[in-house]
Amino acid sequence: MKINEHTILEGPRVLLVPYNEEHVPRYHEWMKSPELQQLTASEPLSLQQEYDMQKSWREDDDKCTFIILDKQRWADPGVEEEQCMVGDVNIFLTDPLDPSLAELEVMIAEPSYRGRGIGKEVTRMMMGYGVTKLGVGRFQAKIGLDNQVSISMFKKLRFQEVSVCNVFKEVTLELTVDESVRTKLLDEAANVTERDYRETRSSRHQLVLH
Template sequence: MRVNEDTVLRGLRVLLVPYEPHHVPRYHEWMMSEELQKLTASEPLTLEQEYDMQRSWREDNDKCTFIILDAVKWNQGYPEEQCMVGDVNLFIVDPENTSLAEIEIMIAEPAYRGKGLGEESVRLMLFYGASTLKTTIFQAKIGQENIKSVQLFSKFHFEEVSLSAVFKEITMQWKVTDEEKKKLLDSFCVSVESYKQIKDMK
């Protein structure tokens, strides 16, 4: 999605940056993992196909993707590829109406799991969806066995709305009220910055 091509969402422990071609080799390494393929219901791609996918996520109006960076490493001057820990996405159900979106989160680096980075990344993405894309209904489709993800989205008031026995998948949903939106926008530390500017400063 072009709308976020120069957007950085900075929290306390993570930075969300647009998915760029230089991220692809590391992302491709992640997706060779059978564990991640299972958790994300993905098929392995060639490196060339991964580059094609990155271009699609950048150009298509129904996909909004950010790479999750470790803010501590970033601030210490590590190369961006070495700061990568996962990704977070919004898939717009109808590009003409951004009020409904499906959210996905992946912490690909095992050492970063269970440390709150996923929770902060989801919060930043909900903030971005509600404030910039005007999303008012968020959905998450989660494998039944992925208890940690179910627990994560439950923290954000997502509730189970359906269960697919065929796909062994739970659909959770959060309808954002005006009061909840205000709390989301006001209750935590986030700054929205220019990706080009922060790269130039590094």
Template sequence: MRINENTLLEGKNIVLVPYNSDHVPRYHEWMSSEELQKLTASEPLSLEQEFEMQCSWREDDDKCTFIILDKQKWAEPSVPEEQCMVGDVNIFLTDPDDHSLAEVEVMIAEPGYRGRGLGKEVTQMMLCYAVNRLGVRKFEAKIALNNTVSIALFKKLGFGELSVSEVFGEMTLGMNVDEAAHSLLLCNSDFMQEHDYRKARESRH
């Protein structure tokens, strides 16, 4: 999605940046992991296919993707951005006739960063961005049944169970952004700052 191609979102512990070609080799390494393939219900791709996928995510109007960076590492200009990568977060507009409905996916790919509350921070930031910038009012999340940590996270954020598919081994959770949820997201946005990504990259060099 072009709307976020120059957007940087700064949180307390992490920074969200648009997924660009510099990130692809590291992302490809992650997705070679059988564990991550199972958790994300993904098929392994060649490096060339991964570059094609990155272009697709950048251009398609129904996908909005950010790469999650370790804010502390990223603050050090000597550390290449690719070495700050922690995972990714995506919004998919699943209904071409209703852009207020979106599916959200979060992946903390680096094992050392799991269990530190980053998933919650990332998800809150992405929900807030989707509501305020994309006009999303209904969210869904499809999570593998064995991914109990992610299921618990989304439930804490106000998502309720919509359905369970034993065939696909996943649970679908959802949340409508009513007045109370919208106010909460706006309050949570106080810890998030939006910056010009190009200027931020230039300042690191």
């Protein structure tokens, strides 16, 4: 999806940036992990397939993807952006007949960043973006039954369990964006700054750390 190709979202601890070609090698290394393959229900890809996937995520109208960066590390111009990568977050518009339905996925790929509330911060940021920029009215998350950490996180964000598929060993959780949810997301969005990715990259050492 091209809507976010020049967008950077700045939260308290993380930055969300477009998924670019330069991110692919690190992403490819992550996805060699059997643990991440299992958690994301993914098959291992070749590096070329990963580049093709990155291009499709950028071009396809039903996918919106951001790479998660460690904000503090990124503010140091001596650190390559690829070395600041923490994970990724995606919105998939899965139903052509209902463009307001969005499947949400978040992956904290770097183990040292797990259990620190990063996933919750990123998910809230992405939900705010989905509501304000993409017109999302209902969020859905499909999570492996053995991924209790993610299930617990989404339930804390008021997602409700709607079904369990024993064949695929996953649970589906949903959250309808009613007025109270929308108000809360907009309130939280006040802590998120949207910048131009092209301009910010050239002067990232000037980024104000909260």
